[in-house]
Amino acid sequence: MSATLQELRLADPRLSRFDPMRRIICFDDFDRGYCGWTQLVGNYEHTLDSMTASYATHTHPQLATVSHWDAGTHGGVDGTYALKIATRPKRGIRSTAIKRLTFRQAGPIRLEFYFTFKPEATEPRLSETDVRSVGFLYDLQTGYEQNGLRVMPHIRFLNAQDGHHIQRWQYKDETTPLRQIGTEGKTVTHDHLAPFGWKDVPGGEQKLCYNEIPTKINWHYMRFDFDLAAMRMIEMQCNDRRYDLAGIPSIVMPAMRNLWCMLNLVFFAEADADKRVFLYVDSVCLSGEF
């Protein structure tokens, strides 16, 4: 990247908090709207009853002002709105938001975003163990001329489990068996976010700022580098810590006939109490080295 391009980006207040690769694929500032982020609905055929139950309970993402009963509007990183992923109030449940793209260059890509998370402030106590995890994943498939793989790198910050404050980055390389949907032989499903198979990223403990009451939030920086040519993770960074992901596997399965060059981005949150939990994201920058 040229020094001039670097200087231009550092002088642009929308981009100066990011370190994008050469080409910005999309920049989602939620003060401009939803920017293509939507509800992840489960697959079905003929009837909605054929949808996997854990997908059926996903909620619709919201443009949130991060407002609370005691202090009013918190706002986003640099404006009023953030993308909010909210679960239902049930322990172990999850919710997601998705953006669906395809890629044109199988090379390195970089996902950067700012995020924070909190449980719904239904109690006047810190409630720091009510959010089980927040995380992100890609749902990828190689191009038709590549090696015929669907690849799903998953990363989560395991904040708490069973009331214990854990604060550790994890990855997942297992999913459920494929299940045929309907009768036409065109649709299958699997629950890649099913709550099993999470493994620790080596050295993945990280103490994040979570403040002192349930309505005070602080934004965290996240960067995730992935190579679409090798279909391998490279590295990630959260705030001041970097993690080498070169040896970290993804969920891998044979390619599906209808998903070539798929580049889906997903954020998710999981609850560890019978309480809604919220993942907020503001903003997202996806870039590629091409």
Added chain:
Amino acid sequence: MLRESHTAIVARNERWEGEAATEPFEAGWASEAIFFLRALAAEGPTGEGRAHVQISPDGIRWVDEGTSTTVPARTEGIAVLRVAHFGSWLRLRVSLPAGARLTPIVTLSLKA
């Protein structure tokens, strides 16, 4: 700048009996909203039920906004509830009589 517009599915294929409500939906950016309550299936006297728009100061505590209508009496019926000046949060509350069972899809159409 075009006016922001968004369609959110705030309930889908749930089974509602007695008292039910959609999950809280934050939409302070919008100045007008329409709830479409469509019956994917209606069993029993669903048409004797009422649907009420609710608003909230914090997304946790809810009050009736004042807009209400009857619940669809039959499968594929659609009830419409239009609101404006609703603050930051919206949800739909439904009250069904004994013996009524509704399988809804609730579409929230929002516009800045």
